[in-house]
Amino acid sequence: MSLDTAVIMALEILNSITILVLLALGLALIFGMMRIVNLAQGEFFTAGAFTVLTAVRYAHLPLWIGMLLAPCVVAGIGIAIEWLIIRRLYGRPLDVMLATWGVSLLLIGLITVIFGAVTQGIPFALGNFAVGRYSYPEYRIVMTTVAAGLMLSVYLLFRYTGFGRRARATIANPEMASAAGINTPRMFMLTFGLGAGLAGAAGAIMAPIVGVVPTMGVLYIARAFITVVVGGPVVLLGTLSSASALGFIEALISRFPLFRIETAGHCAPPPCEISIGGSAFFGQIALLIFAILLLRLLPQGISGFWRQRE
């Protein structure tokens, strides 16, 4: 394999991991940390993308302002949902799942009512750079940078700020935190809002590359959950390790066929063969199967396993 192909492959793996990190980060907070099975997470993602779309297409603001607006708007939506619905359902995990699923359908319906069901595009003016005989879009590097930046921000926020300390305390032990004077309902609300805002940011940053359509969240929610579940309860470490493992597998299997099976039947050109691997489809399947295997081996997720060993 030539050097430029190897570099391109490394970039593909990096891209896979980036997308999984973006999808999973907000949910890692909401589900990984707060244990809320939020099936509306995909719609937070969608809302972020639509905020950027509105800003750019209808309000004619520059792209970067739209991108900054998106997490704020979606955090607001998240806070509203927590206050109206999730708050009443703490301690009933399955009911939360169903209620957020209902919210997800309502949000999709609402967004479709406002914007219509057509896929729309966000124009952007970034170029591409050469890697040997390939050219690779610069925007994907930007995405990776933003993903890293988001993770860094979350780390700094939770480690070094008062809010972060209070949030961690509340989630670790709500009664103790409340006894110590922390406003626990407000902490839950704000943390949920933060998780929503992160999803909004992810949706915003991915919007120019993927189309903006009301049902876009549906495509991502499954992978987001799988990444978070495999990652385990520790937000950053879990998300990063899980996204790396799963993204690596997905990129690899999308690239290389594992083996080919010849079958009887008519094919053009012959022979008929089923190739296991080497396509986007098998990349997805590999991700799912690998996730199931990981869960079977490490039921607490990757970071849960590490935590247990300490």
Add this chain to the structure above:
Amino acid sequence: MAKRPLNRRDFLRTAAVAGGATAFPAVLRLRPSWAAGNSVPVGSLLDKTGGINIYGLPAIAATEYAVAELNAKGGLLGKQLELIQYDTQSDIANFPKFAKKLILEDQVVVIHGGITSASRESFRPVIDEYKQLYFYNIIYEGGVCDKYVFVTGETPTQQMGPLAKYALKKYGTKAYTVAADYNFGHISWKWWDIFWRNGGGLEPVAGGKRGQHVGKVEFIPLDVTDFNATINRIQEAKPDVLMSFLVGGAHINFYRQFAAAGLKNKIPIISTTFGFGNEHIVLDAKEVEGLVACYPYFDEVDNPQNRAFKAAMKKKMNNPNYYIGDAGAESYNGWNFWAKAVQKAGSFDREPVTKALETGIEWDSPMGRVKMDPASHHVIFTMHLAAVNNKHGWNVIESFPNIPPTETMQLCDLIKNPNQHTQYQPK
């Protein structure tokens, strides 16, 4: 979970919901047998909501216009047409259900509809069981051979001949193919493989160049939105031209990402599917300008019928920029083929109408001249090659009259073997 004691309020609340829901059938009209009255019911099954409605909405609009136009001219055989539409909500399970409703309850004389091949196949068994006349008016992979079914949508071979010849002449002989990973994509690929290697025909084209495939054909699942690896593989293979059979909202992103990787001006794209979902309106000119497609209808095709059709549709939709598209034009044509057959047969019954259609009805439609091929129940079109321009529209390059659906005609003769209810595909 603590059980609350039941009180009257609880019961009334739930009873209201349950009672209201079950009372609905009483609200729907019971349709009397139509022979007595002066209107005749006709049915339409299209997706008004859900993901497929990008094709469904233009088809519905054209359907309503076609029926209204017929009624304004006095109806058919002295009766007004009563259009009964059901929104199948982009859910395939709804097609057999509502098809049975149209047939058993509404007793329609004809059904038009179905969009994806999967939706059509899901209720073709119902059509066959109840011997119902049915028109399928959408582009598809070809090969349906069913005595009760007439198809006014184009098939791959009608598009691939002109496209292959044009690409071989203008771009080169090496093609890379990406296709949607489902039946339509797989069957399209099979036909394309034959056409490209033969230089634009089912048999080797005399005196023409032969195409060859580079790299391996890629089948991409319908919900994939990230085409990074695919685009890199295309670059590796260095084709002269890229053939795209991509379909749907997720696949639109391929063109965007392709352009973002700087390939738009390096590798030209031809496609049998681009534009059917109005992708050229969604995408920017700098993302897809120059992409070449081949359809029997573009809004930009210029003839007197199309000018009138466009004006009427713009008025109906109250939008001077309304874009009709191939899906809309085909639905309009489907209804008019049926109407002309009914007039020729002098009856609404399936068998006389079928016989009338099998005499080879031909007329000047907004698409140009179209003719129903008697044996295959498919339409012979005038095909147009066009390239995306920089105004979210098309520039028509060349037109080819009398392009028959050769692949289906080769395999399907419903006059010699009338008792067929199946679909064929290439070997």
Add this chain to the structure above:
Amino acid sequence: MRRISSPEALSALLVLLPLLAVPWAFKPYTANVLAVYMIYGLLAMSLGLIWGYAGIMSFGQTAFFGIGAYAYGAIGLNLIDRTHQTHAALLGGLAAAALLAAVVGYFMFYGRISDVYASIITMALTLVLFAFAVSTGGDEWVIGVARFGGFNGMFGQGESSQNIANFQIPPVTLWLPGMAAPFEFKINRESTAGYFLVLGASVVIYLLVRFLLRSRLGRVTVAIRENEARVASLGYDTRFYKLALFTIAGAIAGLAGMLFAAWGRFVNPDRFGLGFAASTVVYVLLGGRTNLLGGFVGAAIIGHLTSYLAEVVPFTTIPGDAGPWVTFLMEASRRIVREAPLLVQGAVLVGVVLVLEDGITPPLFRFLTRHRRWGWWLLLPAVLLYFGHRVACLQADLCVF
């Protein structure tokens, strides 16, 4: 066998008598559509069983439904021409669904995966099966003459692989020794045998499950739902009981799948789709998960609602001279109605979870229990009268109004 209580007998009569009368009281379409609601209801009941009684919300019931349907189709398409009956297909479909359920259940319960993760694993199973089923459009995916067909669904192939939709999945066909000719269970203008097949299957399965729940297996499983640790400490192998119930629920879902394939003579990957799995959960939620009949009620209501919304097609043109606000409002309401199915389903989910607690059926049943006399003396005669009149009107033209 304990005595049937009065409210149970009452609700049984209130439900069964109308259902038995439907083929004569309404046009064939109604029997057709009720049959599919009952099939969905069976599927929902299997979910209610595993969820309401064992406490595990499985997104995977539709996976077993689909496996049952495809297996029945594959075996039926291959054997129907030779044996002219579908006995083997029915057994095969059931076995396939039960086997898959046993394997998945073993994996989940013996791996000590918590309930929430189990739900997510069943969701992943459905996704994998969907992705697989969709990719089977090519010629390679053939078992005998049965083509998987990918998105287009399963059909029987013709003499060559060129003819890809030569014949359809057969309806349930019985040919027992002693019968002169095979008997097909169909629903059309001539026969409603298919409807009675589905109705009979639903009744039989319901009674079997009721019996099962009163047996030791049922009682232990319910105890596990309440407090697994305590049951384990009493010496029961909780994994085995969960596995057993999961397998039974999977088999019921598979049976529903087979009936579905036989009803529509068609099956396609949408049966593995997330949307179908979602609908099933909504049926159970709306109907009530602690009552086995909840799924049927939910399926019927949502099915009705969907049909009703599908017929509302407000495509009125907005007058050109309307002001911007009028135009906006009309366009907005038009769009709201267009998206109504989604909004309705979403509202149902949120509403039921927040407000109704356990769906519609428990309050209804409690009402019937409290007001038995009204039930026997008012409700039942009213139902008998209504249906009796409809039958007389439709069959013998004796209509009063």
